[in-house]
Amino acid sequence: MNLPNLEEARKRTQQKITFIEEPYELSEELKTLGRGKKYYIRTYGCQMNVHDSENIKAILEKMSFTETEELEDADLILLNTCAIRENAHHKMFGFLGRIKHLKEDHPHIITAICGCMAQEESVVEELQKKYKWVDLVFGTHNIHRLPTILERAMSRREQEIEVYSKEGEVIENIPVKRDSKYKAWVNIMFGCDKFCTYCIVPYTRGKQRSRKPEWIVHEVEDLVKQGYQEVTLLGQNVNAYGKDLEEPCNMGNLLELVAKTGIPRIRFMTSHPWDFNDEMIEIIGKYENIMPYVHLPLQSGSDRILKLMGRRYTKQEYLELVSKLKKRIPSLALTTDIIVGFPGETREDFEETLEVVKTCEYDSAFTFIFSPREGTPAAKMKDETPIEEKNKRLYELNDLINEYANLKNQQYLGKKVKVLLEGPSEKEGKLMGYTETMKLVNVDAKEELLGKIVDVEITDIKTWSLDGKVV
Numbered sequence: 001m002n003l004p005n006l007e008e009a010r011k012r013t014q015q016k017i018t019f020i021e022e023p024y025e026l027s028e029e030l031k032t033l034g035r036g037k038k039y040y041i042r043t044y045g046c047q048m049n050v051h052d053s054e055n056i057k058a059i060l061e062k063m064s065f066t067e068t069e070e071l072e073d074a075d076l077i078l079l080n081t082c083a084i085r086e087n088a089h090h091k092m093f094g095f096l097g098r099i100k101h102l103k104e105d106h107p108h109i110i111t112a113i114c115g116c117m118a119q120e121e122s123v124v125e126e127l128q129k130k131y132k133w134v135d136l137v138f139g140t141h142n143i144h145r146l147p148t149i150l151e152r153a154m155s156r157r158e159q160e161i162e163v164y165s166k167e168g169e170v171i172e173n174i175p176v177k178r179d180s181k182y183k184a185w186v187n188i189m190f191g192c193d194k195f196c197t198y199c200i201v202p203y204t205r206g207k208q209r210s211r212k213p214e215w216i217v218h219e220v221e222d223l224v225k226q227g228y229q230e231v232t233l234l235g236q237n238v239n240a241y242g243k244d245l246e247e248p249c250n251m252g253n254l255l256e257l258v259a260k261t262g263i264p265r266i267r268f269m270t271s272h273p274w275d276f277n278d279e280m281i282e283i284i285g286k287y288e289n290i291m292p293y294v295h296l297p298l299q300s301g302s303d304r305i306l307k308l309m310g311r312r313y314t315k316q317e318y319l320e321l322v323s324k325l326k327k328r329i330p331s332l333a334l335t336t337d338i339i340v341g342f343p344g345e346t347r348e349d350f351e352e353t354l355e356v357v358k359t360c361e362y363d364s365a366f367t368f369i370f371s372p373r374e375g376t377p378a379a380k381m382k383d384e385t386p387i388e389e390k391n392k393r394l395y396e397l398n399d400l401i402n403e404y405a406n407l408k409n410q411q412y413l414g415k416k417v418k419v420l421l422e423g424p425s426e427k428e429g430k431l432m433g434y435t436e437t438m439k440l441v442n443v444d445a446k447e448e449l450l451g452k453i454v455d456v457e458i459t460d461i462k463t464w465s466l467d468g469k470v471v
């Protein structure tokens with residue numbers, strides 16, 4: 001048993017990062033542990049979790065488990081959880097209720113909890129006290145150890161908990177079963193050292209650890225060989241890539257290396273405004289296969305709130321960065337994240353956020369009401385704004401965001417754009433895909449065009465998508 005520890009998770013030491021680069025191998029016994037058994041996995045949270053689930057699936061299949069999409073058919077149920085806001089917690093515990101019922105009729109079912117909530121001390125305490133029937137809990141730092149942990153849980157049948165709060169390692173060669181044949185997630189770094197005062201991620205994902213550039217390039221080259229059309233380079237704060245590496249390599253260098261692999265489309269997320277330098281802007285502008293799309297979280301337009309959030313930039317600096325980006329990359333699409341109702345946010349602070357939205361004219365945005373996370377500094381800040389007022393601000397902000405999103409979409413009518421057709425559309429007989437600028441398009445196209453980047457003329461504009469035909 002190894003329990004999460006908040007104090008440990010908060011620490012950052014100078015200790016060197018260990019790179020584990022051996023092939024990923026299982027014993028003969030582990031390879032057959034899942035024979036005849038089915039797993040069901042449910043993923044919450046961000047792309048990083050989605051990609052972790054792709055690793056988990058591949059590991060389980062190496063153990064001879066097969067995937068099922070029916071909860072009722074599963075012998076093993078895994079919940080890959082997210083801790084970013086309170087409602088993520090509610091969703092997970094809500095779903096556990098359903099599994100409990102199922103397990104009453106089918107006691108052989110093994111239930112596993114992993115992901116960011118598993119890294120939280122209070123969550124694991126609750127699982128130990130009130131959810132003793134949950135069989136195993138493992139964290140974000142030891143996904144590669146799943147076979148061993150699972151074997152212990154299956155043979156002992158008492159709650160098995162293995163969560164590490166130490167700073168972690170970089171582990172290469174974890175197998176992956178990708179959800180798409182055309183688009184791939186590629187981790188470039190793990191963890192985050194920014195410690196924005198509201199955010200749980202630095203505690204659940206540990207210290208910033210960059211993968212070595214050669215491993216990333218190798219992975220992308222391999223994807224090119226397999227016919228992949230797009231990669232998204234993943235990290236909580238990709239612009240800080242490489243700061244922790246011994247051999248110097250920054251995000252600009254890495255983007256250039258990846259661009260030269262010839263993969264048709266490169267995206268990256270998420271960018272923190274603090275580390276976005278001119279060299280990076282230049283490289284995004286220079287290479288045709290780096291997509292003109294940047295997700296640049298603003299969080300707030302008020303300098304006072306930005307300071308309380310620990311974001312390390314001012315409204316002015318943010319606006320200057322956006323202006324540079326738009327100048328160098330004329331076709332740029334820009335999206336953002338905004339939090340309303342941070343402790344102490346006044347009407348005036350909020351209006352500054354609205355002003356920034358008007359200046360930046362975002363293509364779209366994810367907007368959230370502040371949610372206090374246990375153990376973070378912001379959770380202890382005095383927060384007197386009533387929830388009704390916060391809701392009102394959120395609606396007002398969303399109205400403005402939607403106005404600009406609509407305006408941006410209108411500009412596409414009659415235009416010719418490139419779309420990577422990646423799957424069947426929800427609209428019958430059509431395919432769906434995204435433009436270089438990340439607009440969803442439903443296209444009249446034959447199935448044999450799946451996985452291809454095609455020229456599409458935009459024929460109609462809907463609220464959340466575009467319609468088009470192949471030209």
Ligand code: SAH
Binds near residue numbers: 200237297339372
């Ligand atoms: N690494 C990314 C963000 C990851 S979390 C970055 O720095 O931009 C995704 C978004 O969730 C954040 O941008 C923020 O807007 C929101 N978020 C994070 N913690 C939150 C909290 N405690 N309450 C409300 N929203 C939060």
Ligand code: SF4
Binds near residue numbers: 200201
């Ligand atoms: Fe959280 Fe800030 Fe790190 Fe993003 S940069 S993951 S918001 S601490």
Ligand code: F3S
Binds near residue numbers: 049082
């Ligand atoms: Fe959630 Fe963890 Fe991602 S908290 S947003 S799954 S890094």
